Structure formats: structure tokens, C-alpha cells
Amino acid sequence: MRDLLFRGQTRRKGERVLMNGKPIDANWVYGGIFQGKGDFSVIYTYEPIKKMPVYTDTVGQYAGIDDKNGTKVFEGDILKLKHRLYVIEWKSGCLYASQKSYLKDSVSTFYKPVDNLIAEGAGVIGNIYDNPELLEG
Structure with missing residues (x-):
């Protein structure tokens, strides 16, 4: 069975993004996906449980x-x-x-x-x- 794995960018090259007032360090995140209808989707991981907003067009x-x-x-x-x-x-x-x-x-x-x-x-x-x-x- 093939792994269903996705990746997405949390920020674009040269861009600084804040989440809850703190800068996001990661550029690429990997995991499952909640596909968004707009500019952003969410990549989630299990260990540890984490949800990260990503640009939909980079998924x-x-x-x-x-x-x-x-x-x-x-x-x-x-x-x-x-x-x-x-x-x-x-x-x-x-x-x-x-x-x-x-x-x-x-x-x-x-x-x-x-x-x-x-x-x-x-x-x-x-x-x-x-x-x-x-x-x-």
C-alpha cells in the first residue's frame, strides 16, 4: 500500500510568517492534509500532534x-x-x-x-x- 503523504510550504522564499505572534521556522512540513478552499490548507502530523497552515498552491x-x-x-x-x-x-x-x-x-x-x-x-x-x-x- 502506498503512503499518503503530503507536503506544503509554511512560508515562501524570503517571507516572514507569524503564527500566534511567533515566527514560523519551518519552510516545508509533511503529513496528512485538510484541503482548504482558499489560499491556505493545513498539514497535520501525529508525533507530536501538530497542525501547520500551508499555502494551498504549494501542496x-x-x-x-x-x-x-x-x-x-x-x-x-x-x-x-x-x-x-x-x-x-x-x-x-x-x-x-x-x-x-x-x-x-x-x-x-x-x-x-x-x-x-x-x-x-x-x-x-x-x-x-x-x-x-x-x-x-
Whole structure:
């Protein structure tokens, strides 16, 4: 059975967030989710019991697989295999690794199953929230 695990950002890069008058130190939190209808959702953990507000648009689900280094792969992660970069995203109800191909004036997207990419030796090098510059150019 696959673990149902989610992650979300408590604060964005360079942002200072207060909770009950105290700064939140964590950037990423992991656990179950109470999906919010607005800008925020809640990630909860059991040991210790903790509820943390996170930005809904940063919530990503665990793909159920670890990369070649044992790092858990989540939706929104950027994987590298040889000289190619892939982004983990949902398509047709499943998590896939997408790759953009830039030809002349058009952009095409190719999808590959995440487990195939990991089997070929791909590794997580960042995510689209903390490292968007990896996808530029």
C-alpha cells in the first residue's frame, strides 16, 4: 500500500510568517492534509500532534517512490536524468514526470511515468517553488 503523504510550504522564499505572534521556522512540513478552499490548507502530523497552515498552491502529494539517493519524490519536484530536467505533476489522475521541449517558436510537453524515470537513475535536484530558476532557459 502506498503512503499518503503530503507536503506544503509554511512560508515562501524570503517571507516572514507569524503564527500566534511567533515566527514560523519551518519552510516545508509533511503529513496528512485538510484541503482548504482558499489560499491556505493545513498539514497535520501525529508525533507530536501538530497542525501547520500551508499555502494551498504549494501542496504536493508523495509519488510513492524515492529517487536514487533515497529522497522522497513529491509533486512539484524537479528531477534530473543526464542533461534533462523533469517536473513531477498530475496528468489524467496520475503523477508523471513532464519535460518541456522548445522547438523554434513552440513548446511541447512530453510525459513519462515517474517510476520509469527513477529506475533510469533520476534524482531530485529541487522543486518548482524554491528553485524555479532551474527551469529557465
